[in-house]
Amino acid sequence: MKRLRILRRWFARKFGYARLVCLALLIGIAVLRVADFAPIEEIRVRTFDTFQRIDPRKKLATSPVAIIDIDEPSLAKLGQWPWSRTTIADLVADLTRLGAVVIAFDVIFAEPDRLNPDVAADTFRNLDEETRARLRALPSNDQVFADTMRHSRVVLGESGLAEARSELDKTLPVTGLAMLGDDPQRFMFRFPGLLRNTAVLEQAAAGRGLLTINPERDGIVRRVPMILLAQGVTMPSLSFEMLRVITGTDTIFIKSDQAGIKSIGVKGFQVPTDANGQLWVHFARRDASILIPAVDVLEGRVPPEKIKGKLVLIGTSAVGLNDIKTTPVSRAMPGVEIHAQVIESALTHAVLSEPSYGFAIEFLAAIVLGILVVIFAPQFGPATLLAIGALFGTLLIGTSWYFYVHYRLLIDFTYPLMSTTAIYLALIFFSFVREQKQRRQIRSAFSQYLSPAFVEQLAQSPEKLVLGGEEREMTIMFSDMRGFTSISETYKNDPQGLTALMNRFLTPLTNAILERKGTIDKYMGDAIMAFWNAPLDDKQHHLNACEAALDMLERVDELNEQRELEAKEAGLPFVPLNIGVGLNTGACVVGNMGSDKKFNYSVFGDSVNLASRLEGQSKEYGFPIIVGSKTALAVKDKFAILELDFIMVKGKKEPEVIYAIAGREDVAQSGRFQRLRNLTIEMLACYRNRDWDGAREAIERGRKTDDAHALEYLYNLYDARIRGYQKNPPPEDWDGAFALLTK
CATH class of the missing domain: 3.30.70.1230 (Nucleotide cyclase, GGDEF domain)
Structure with missing residues (x-):
């Protein structure tokens, strides 16, 4: 123990406690970064958002994607959503005729069409039986839609659910998957349930993908899962399933290791992801030219060059259909447009990624800069420190920006910058504390x-x-x-x-x-x-x-x-x-x-x-x-106050009533104190009225109580006075005051 105290004093003299605490702070911040708590992650991703707003992805002269928009004018012309499946079939047929390479729906057809002929036969009134029979003999609208899909390449959207609603139909087709490396399912985002389309449509589709887009904690969409697990089924995203369909392959390859998922691809094409299988989207600014109103397609007003050779997404921008998202570059981007951004990023290889070595760079920079601040900051003046801090800050920001612009790599500068700033502020705080301590010592010396x-x-x-x-x-x-x-x-x-x-x-x-x-x-x-x-x-x-x-x-x-x-x-x-x-x-x-x-x-x-x-x-x-x-x-309302005497202090002309404080409010409320006070009041009243016998009787009764010891001195004092007054009565004008003979 003695050696430890000697070592501590030596360290304090050599390095100072401030440096020791700052080193501990540096270690603590490093632990927070390794754990990647939510506030640290949010600051990091907000920084990357700023990068994207400053330098978004450059749009191609001709986008490989077109969006058929179920917008407000289309709803006004064709009626409320969902439209009849025959209308949807006509839309698919028109797009196929115009040369669409693949068509994907960012909507789900989970229930049979409410306008199917057999439904009309059962619900319409005043129909004769012959008409009802003819309606029942007609193919369903869903079947018409399915037959149309078989003449095209259509990818249907499905959705993950927070709970399973029913058992999955295992006879419906699913996309083939091949796992390369460790089991990737433990890293994937999971949904307990899966919402699929009607069976007749699922059987006719060329592909199926999850259209679910989960915003992050702050409500911003930055990363889109390329592979997910829904109700036990591993499924690709809608956008990646479109890429699989146009390549003509049957299997998606998932590469993973012990750290997580590394990439997802098909033969001849691969997209890097984060450990959870998410693609960090490099967003471009919104491009209204790729949005085509659905009503224009159905009414034949769309030039073929807007559709031919393109990947076509069908979705909605109508506010009432609640598919509006927030992204780093837009506060109101339709969900279907995010799928389009994913496809454009993947096809042009303009995706963002956090390199595996990025964390090492960030961590090393924070440690080195932190140690340099701990060692050298106390030796420099404020102006020098400010200049050096600005230089290091510029270096960190510049390095991060360089990797983003030239390599589309996301390397965080905020962590080393915050770590260094925190240590610097800690040193300033300790300097302030030291000065305050000196002031306290000065004050303490005079306060004696x-x-x-x-x-x-x-x-x-x-x-x-x-x-x-x-x-x-x-x-x-x-x-x-x-x-x-x-x-x-x-x-x-x-x-x-x-x-x-x-x-x-x-x-x-x-x-x-x-x-x-x-x-x-x-x-x-x-x-x-x-x-x-x-x-x-x-x-x-x-x-x-x-x-x-x-x-x-x-x-x-x-x-x-x-x-x-x-x-x-x-x-x-x-x-x-x-x-x-x-x-x-x-x-x-x-x-x-x-x-x-x-x-x-x-x-x-x-x-x-x-x-x-x-x-x-x-x-x-x-x-x-x-x-x-x-x-x-x-x-008197806060303490146990007991009147003692009416005295004339030597050197004063006016007498004074004096009191004793016997305790706080709890004592004042106690029965014991109430008894003492009542006995004292009775005794003093008799004493001041010259009722010597009554006063002495009150004293004797008080001495017989359990609390007699508390008033023993007072009883003795008044007993002696009364005996003296009985022998030598006070003058007729006596007011009850007792003159003290000493100071």
């Missing part, structure tokens, strides 16, 4: 002589260091140790021991006063003088002073418990420490008192003198805390 609050005022306003005072209402406290003379005699051969005891005694009392917003005026041997409501205003000065007095009693009790245990262990006699406290509230003058060479912040006035007298009487009345009437009336 002045109130800490006053020292702070002086630090903020040095002009207050002048002679003078102000009058204000204040609460004054005097506290003194009982039996100090006898205690000091036990230390006559050990003056250092007495000094240690006094410091040990005064420290908790001082803390109790300061914690309750009091100001220490002075120490007088074993006594303390303090006051409230100066130099800072304190509207609760009566309450705070009384709370401080009770805190002082509690802390003395704790100190006595410690000393008694120590005395037993050392085999020495134990002498308990006790205190008396006097509190009084009234008008005083407070300020800098003294000469123009040396002065002290202090208080004086008649209220101060009375507080001192009350402290001296605490032993006589048997209560450690005695307060004046103004203090008692201000706090």
Whole structure:
């Protein structure tokens, strides 16, 4: 343990605790990056969004994709969605005639057409049986659509669901898959359920793919899964299934290793993905020229060159059909257009990717820069640090931008930049703390002589260091140790021991006063003088002073418990420490008192003198805390207040009612205190009415209660007075006041 302390002190002298904490911070930030918590990832992807907005993918002169848009005008002309399957069949036939290479639907036909002839035969009214029979004999609209699809290459969209709605029909065709490397399914996004098209359509389609696009946590679509697992079936995305169909291959190849999925491809064509099989889309700005209203196709207004040789997606941009997404380059992009962007990116090899070594670069940069900051930052001035920081920041951003522009690689500069900035700010914080510590040391040195609050005022306003005072209402406290003379005699051969005891005694009392917003005026041997409501205003000065007095009693009790245990262990006699406290509230003058060479912040006035007298009487009345009437009336609802006497203090012309504080509000509400107070009220009433027998009878009844010890000193005091008055009655004009003979 000793060696560890020596090592710690050596490290503190050599390197400083600030550097040690910054190294720990660097390690902590590195752990956060490895765990890749959501806030860190979001900052990273937002940065990549900014790159795409600044430099989006360049559109080709002629796009290989066309979108047949089920837009608002088409809905207005052809009626609400879904349209009849015969209308959809006509749309497919027209597109095939115009030369579409492959047609994909970004919509799902999960239920039979509601306009099928057999449905009409069963639902239309006033039809004769012959007409109904002829309707039932007609092929269904779904069959017409399926027959049309067989003369073209059509890819149907399917959707992942949050729950399985029914058992899958295992007789329906699925796309063939080949796994190269580790099992990729554990890395894929999963859906418990799968929504498919009607069986007759599934059987006729050339391909099937998931059209589900999941935005990220912030609602932005950046990555689109190329391969997913839905209700136990591994399926390609709609866009990649289109690419498979145009290549004429039957199987999709998935490459993976222990780190995750690496790529997805077909013979002669491969698309890199992230570990979860997602393609990071390199978005281009929206191109309205590739959107063709569906009604224009059906009415023959589309030039063949807009369709011939293209991959055609059929989807919707109509707001009411709820397929609008947010992307890095657009706040309102139809979902079908995102599929088009994926196809264009894949066909032009303009995809983005996070290289496997990118994390290593980011991590190494953060560690190296962090260590450099920890070592050299304390040695440079602010301007130099700012210039160096700007240089490193520019270098990080420039490197990341270079890889994005020239290689379409996403390398994060925000992590090393944030890591370095955090460490730099930590160093600044420690520098600030160090300066504050120095200021506290200066304040502490002066606070040994002045109130800490006053020292702070002086630090903020040095002009207050002048002679003078102000009058204000204040609460004054005097506290003194009982039996100090006898205690000091036990230390006559050990003056250092007495000094240690006094410091040990005064420290908790001082803390109790300061914690309750009091100001220490002075120490007088074993006594303390303090006051409230100066130099800072304190509207609760009566309450705070009384709370401080009770805190002082509690802390003395704790100190006595410690000393008694120590005395037993050392085999020495134990002498308990006790205190008396006097509190009084009234008008005083407070300020800098003294000469123009040396002065002290202090208080004086008649209220101060009375507080001192009350402290001296605490032993006589048997209560450690005695307060004046103004203090008692201000706090009577918060403390257990007990009236003691009506006295004439030596040197004063007006008598004063004095009270004892027996505890806080819980004591005041207790039955024990209520009994004590009632007995005291009865005794005082008889005493002041010269009913000596009644007063003595109240005293005797009080002495027979279980709580007699609490008022023993008070009973003895009044019993002695009454006996004296019975022998020598007070004058006729006696008002019940008792004149104190001593200060």
